Amino acid sequence: MATVGRALLIVAFAVALYGVGASLYGAFAGGRAWVDSGRRAVYALAGVLTIAFAIMEIAFLRSDFSFDVVATHSSTTTPTFYKATAAWSSQEGSLLLWVWLLSVWSSLALLVTRRRVREVAPVATAVLLTFASFFLMLTIFFAQPFTTLAAVPQEGTGLNPLLRHPAMMFHPPMLYSGYTLFSIPFAFAIGALITRRLNAEWIVSTRRFALAAWLCLGVGIVLGARWSYTELGWGGYWAWDPVENASLLPWLTGTAFIHSIMIQERRGMLKVWNASLVLATGTLAILGTFLVRSGILDSIHAFGASTLGVPFLILIGAMVLGSVGLVVWRRADLTSEHRLDSLLSREAVFLFQNVILVGLAFVVWWGTFFPLISEAVTGTRASVGPPWFDKYIVPLAFVLVALSGIGPLVPWRRLTWASVRRGFVLPALAALVTVLALLAVPGAWMEPKAAAFTGVVAFVLASVGQELWRGMRARQASARESAPVALAGVVRRNRRRYGGYVVHAGFAVLLLGVAVSSSFQHARDISLRPGQSARVDGFDITYVRATARAASEKISLGAVLDISKHGRHVATLRTTRGFYPSQDISQGIVGRFFGGESESEVGLRAGLGRDIWTVINPNLAPLTPIIEQGNRTFRRAMVGIMTGPAAKRQQAVAQLYALRDAAVTAVARRFVTSPWPADFRFIVSPLATWIWLGAIITFLGGLLALWPAPAAARRRVSAGYAARVARELARTTQ
Amino acid sequence: MDPSRKRRIRLVVALTAALLAASALIYTSFSAGSDEKTAGQLLDGAVAGKTYTLAGTVKDGSVRRADGVLWFSVRDPHRPVAVRVRYTGIVPDPFRAGRGVMVKVQRGAGDLFVGEKDTMVTKCPSKFQVAPPRPGSGGPASLT
Amino acid sequence: MIELLVVFAVVLAVVAVVGAPLRRGAQGLDPDAAARAELADLEAAKEAKYQEIRDAELDMRTGKLSDEDHRVLDGELRAEAIALLKRLDAVRARVGADAAPVAPPPAVG
Numbered sequence: 004m005a006t007v008g009r010a011l012l013i014v015a016f017a018v019a020l021y022g023v024g025a026s027l028y029g030a031f032a033g034g035r036a037w038v039d040s041g042r043r044a045v046y047a048l049a050g051v052l053t054i055a056f057a058i059m060e061i062a063f064l065r066s067d068f069s070f071d072v073v074a075t076h077s078s079t080t081t082p083t084f085y086k087a088t089a090a091w092s093s094q095e096g097s098l099l100l101w102v103w104l105l106s107v108w109s110s111l112a113l114l115v116t117r118r119r120v121r122e123v124a125p126v127a128t129a130v131l132l133t134f135a136s137f138f139l140m141l142t143i144f145f146a147q148p149f150t151t152l153a154a155v156p157q158e159g160t161g162l163n164p165l166l167r168h169p170a171m172m173f174h175p176p177m178l179y180s181g182y183t184l185f186s187i188p189f190a191f192a193i194g195a196l197i198t199r200r201l202n203a204e205w206i207v208s209t210r211r212f213a214l215a216a217w218l219c220l221g222v223g224i225v226l227g228a229r230w231s232y233t234e235l236g237w238g239g240y241w242a243w244d245p246v247e248n249a250s251l252l253p254w255l256t257g258t259a260f261i262h263s264i265m266i267q268e269r270r271g272m273l274k275v276w277n278a279s280l281v282l283a284t285g286t287l288a289i290l291g292t293f294l295v296r297s298g299i300l301d302s303i304h305a306f307g308a309s310t311l312g313v314p315f316l317i318l319i320g321a322m323v324l325g326s327v328g329l330v331v332w333r334r335a336d337l338t339s340e341h342r343l344d345s346l347l348s349r350e351a352v353f354l355f356q357n358v359i360l361v362g363l364a365f366v367v368w369w370g371t372f373f374p375l376i377s378e379a380v381t382g383t384r385a386s387v388g389p390p391w392f393d394k395y396i397v398p399l400a401f402v403l404v405a406l407s408g409i410g411p412l413v414p415w416r417r418l419t420w421a422s423v424r425r426g427f428v429l430p431a432l433a434a435l436v437t438v439l440a441l442l443a444v445p446g447a448w449m450e451p452k453a454a455a456f457t458g459v460v461a462f463v464l465a466s467v468g469q470e471l472w473r474g475m476r477a478r479q480a481s482a483r484e485s486a487p488v489a490l491a492g493v494v495r496r497n498r499r500r501y502g503g504y505v506v507h508a509g510f511a512v513l514l515l516g517v518a519v520s521s522s523f524q525h526a527r528d529i530s531l532r533p534g535q536s537a538r539v540d541g542f543d544i545t546y547v548r549a550t551a552r553a554a555s556e557k558i559s560l561g562a563v564l565d566i567s568k569h570g571r572h573v574a575t576l577r578t579t580r581g582f583y584p585s586q587d588i589s590q591g592i593v594g595r596f597f598g599g600e601s602e603s604e605v606g607l608r609a610g611l612g613r614d615i616w617t618v619i620n621p622n623l624a625p626l627t628p629i630i631e632q633g634n635r636t637f638r639r640a641m642v643g644i645m646t647g648p649a650a651k652r653q654q655a656v657a658q659l660y661a662l663r664d665a666a667v668t669a670v671a672r673r674f675v676t677s678p679w680p681a682d683f684r685f686i687v688s689p690l691a692t693w694i695w696l697g698a699i700i701t702f703l704g705g706l707l708a709l710w711p712a713p714a715a716a717r718r719r720v721s722a723g724y725a726a727r728v729a730r731e732l733a734r735t736t737q
Numbered sequence: 738m739d740p741s742r743k744r745r746i747r748l749v750v751a752l753t754a755a756l757l758a759a760s761a762l763i764y765t766s767f768s769a770g771s772d773e774k775t776a777g778q779l780l781d782g783a784v785a786g787k788t789y790t791l792a793g794t795v796k797d798g799s800v801r802r803a804d805g806v807l808w809f810s811v812r813d814p815h816r817p818v819a820v821r822v823r824y825t826g827i828v829p830d831p832f833r834a835g836r837g838v839m840v841k842v843q844r845g846a847g848d849l850f851v852g853e854k855d856t857m858v859t860k861c862p863s864k865f866q867v868a869p870p871r872p873g874s875g876g877p878a879s880l881t
Numbered sequence: 882m883i884e885l886l887v888v889f890a891v892v893l894a895v896v897a898v899v900g901a902p903l904r905r906g907a908q909g910l911d912p913d914a915a916a917r918a919e920l921a922d923l924e925a926a927k928e929a930k931y932q933e934i935r936d937a938e939l940d941m942r943t944g945k946l947s948d949e950d951h952r953v954l955d956g957e958l959r960a961e962a963i964a965l966l967k968r969l970d971a972v973r974a975r976v977g978a979d980a981a982p983v984a985p986p987p988a989v990g
Binding site for chain 3: 004006007010011014018021022025035036037039040043044046047050051054119120121122200202203204207268269271412413414415416417419421422425426470473474476477480481497500
Binding site: 236242362365373374377380381383384386390395529530600602 | 772
């Protein structure tokens with residue numbers, strides 16, 4: 004079936020190239036039939052790539068080690084759940100996933116818009132298929148997912164143990180969905196610029212895809228952060244790692260875009276800004292993909308130096324030059340229809356928010372690429388770390404969150420003093436009360452920035468709560484409904500508005516969790532024997548007993564810890580460190596079971612008040628002498644078997660391996676029977692869980708904003724306003 | 738004042754503010770950045786009291802842990818030299834001999850460099866370039 | 882052999898799907914394309930204007946706008962909507978009664 008997979012990639016490449024030609028020919032000379040054929044090429048591409056992707060998935064699930072990518076990223080002992088995700092743990096598989104998702108989302112976008120944006124869509128189709136052609140070219144010539152092995156191994160290398168986490172099942176597909184969905188407004192923007200159809204229609208048609216992209220990319224980013232917090236043994240969730248930053252960049256500019264397009268929809272303003280933003284977002288999405296694949300920046304995530312850097316650079320260069328050229332070429336068609344009425348208006352708040360978001364993106368971009376920039380400027384590669392990022396990100400984030408509370412209170416077009424009195428008093432009071440209440444919390448004002456930020460968050464939450472309350476009351480006044488029904492009704496009829504407000508509230512909660520957990524965190528590294536205790540932030544942590552488990556997949560050495568406070572039991576934590584067998588036989592018959600990859604299982608007690616987090620790092624040095632003795636003993640036995648009678652060799656080898664398994668288990672058990680001090684890291688983080696809760700609220704708000712209203716309800720509402728305006732029209736024309 | 742003139746003034750003020758902010762950011766990045774050096778470059782020219790980012794591969798057989806301190810050596814990719822590092826703090830899960838590592842260090846005595854706490858980053862193991870296991874190598878990894 | 886058949890079947894399916902519009906016959910460029918596109922733009926702008934009118938009313942009912950401010954703003958918005966409707970009528974007259982209908986724009990809200 005590998006042959007089928009390879010052939011299907013070539014078929015897909017041909018279809019993509021045909022689709023580019025047909026769409027462009029149809030748009031400028033050939034007419035509707037060729038345009039439709041080009042669009043259908045996208046549907047066909049999705050179908051072909053679905054089959055190809057399924058072939059790869061089936062190979063992983065069946066542990067078909069004739070596939071090179073399966074042999075090097077999976078094993079028979081990998082759980083089925085992770086066999087499925089192993090498909091995109093490799094360079095080759097992840098590229099195939101990317102182009103498959105691109106084809107699926109592009110098909111959806113073109114299906115939904117097939118009777119609209121008729122001049123723009125063919126050019127957009129050509130752009131999307133150009134992206135698909137590029138990625139298919141990579142999978143055919145540079146990183147082939149269907150390469151087979153001449154000699155098929157009995158066992159695979161296995162999935163990197165760090166990737167054996169539920170978040171890793173969804174993190175890459177969500178990230179890539181975000182990147183590929185952002186390609187859609189990018190492509191339509193290119194189409195609009197080329198065909199000079201730069202008014203409302205193309206924006207309205209692709210707005211939902213931009214929002215879906217924002218949502219998927221955001222979920223992917225949060226899943227990555229959650230994986231880092233619960234899987235990696237450092238206790239953090241964000242390290243300003245280059246690949247983390249690369250996914251954040253398009254999310255920041257995408258956030259700016261989904262706000263500023265509202266201004267263009269309403270007032271025909273910011274056309275140059277919006278065109279530049281969406282083109283930048285699409286380019287940054289490809290840049291993010293490039294950073295992970297090229298190895299150009301050192302990152303724990305990077306796939307390592309590869310040959311893909313040059314093709315990606317060429318594509319990104321073309322996108323940047325093409326985007327700038329198009330915007331400059333069409334600047335006459337991008338003039339605003341109106342001007343800003345007032346600096347005190349929702350339009351102005353959105354504009355200011357956009358500037359902050361672009362500023363954040365610039366800071367992140369500069370810090371991420373600084374090693375390359377410094378090398379180009381000074382000849383020496385230098386890097387900046389988290390303190391540099393925090394110096395600029397923190398104040399900008401502060402302002403951003405404040406604006407997310409101010410925006411909902413400010414009407415479109417102009418704000419009056421009466422509006423300020425009606426809208427701002429309650430949220431401002433909530434902020435003040437919160438800040439004063441914190442004076443009563445011991446130690447709260449030792450971190451004044453975090454305390455002040457809490458006040459800003461209170462402002463945001465009060466502002467959103469006030470808007471929901473007033474909306475509910477307004478509906479009750481007209482529809483005579485109960486409070487819950489009225490609230491549901493007003494939200495259902497104004498999903499975009501209230502979905503956005505919920506996003507603001509969730510984001511404020513998320514950043515509050517970040518601010519407080521990082522400002523008031525207590526961390527301690529300590530070495531403990533069973534029975535010994537340590538104190539961290541008022542909690543007494545006792546190392547109760549050591550644990551050891553030897554299974555076919557890994558050896559786990561761990562600890563059971565008792566957490567108590569003021570003599571009262573709070574929690575029992577279990578943490579382990581897993582050691583996977585290595586394929587390197589030079590480490591010895593016994594030694595290789597302790598010499599492969601290792602990963603931590605975090606002990607975590609999460610709560611609304613605080614998280615208690617721990618990892619163990621058992622030092623294997625005390626086992627070294629016994630492991631080396633085992634290596635020598637079993638090597639001598641193996642030599643003896645190999646030089647002995649051939650007839651009994653197979654049986655003898657099988658017996659030897661059984662003895663070896665028992666020996667390895669016994670060696671691991673020594674951690675329990677004769678325990679030695681193990682190193683622990685303990686972290687107590689207040690409000691850390693609010694990060695994840697805030698993220699959930701944010702994305703629920705995004706879903707609400709994205710969800711379309713039923714068509715009948717839309718027509719009813721629209722018809723009502725149409726009738727009113729029609730009456731006005733009739734009066735003015737009489 | 739003429740509205741278009743007012744708009745032009747606002748634009749100029751905004752652009753100037755943005756330019757000043759960007760300049761401050763760029764300036765501080767060059768002063769706050771720590772140079773990435775190989776082991777050989779550190780041995781040749783590292784001065785005490787300055788922080789460098791050491792990048793290289795962990796030397797086989799050099800890793801030792803004692804009393805919460807990690808000792809290891811980092812090889813130079815181009816020369817047959819290595820520096821010894823004394824490090825405390827978070828050790829990333831993928832850390833092991835033969836892997837790429839980056840850590841902030843300051844010069845100690847001789848060829849010893851003291852790692853800054855919690856600054857170590859390791860390269861993700863490049864499994865994507867590892868040769869597949871030979872059939873029948875090492876026996877079945879089966880433990881009951 | 883079976884692999885060859887699978888690939889051949891996929892290629893046939895692709896050709897059938899992609900070639901279907903071409904088999905119906907080439908239609909050439911739509912002479913009304915520009916007018917239709919302008920109509921679609923105006924329809925989208927009209928829906929956005931109705932949404933603005935709704936939003937202004939909700940802002941008034943939730944206290945962000947006083948009755949007086951809302952009256953002024955609502956008047957402005959309705960005048961802009963009327964201007965859009967007049968432009969729509971003009972373009973529709975240009976496109977003519979024979980033209981196929983333009984698909985309604987997606988909901989703005």
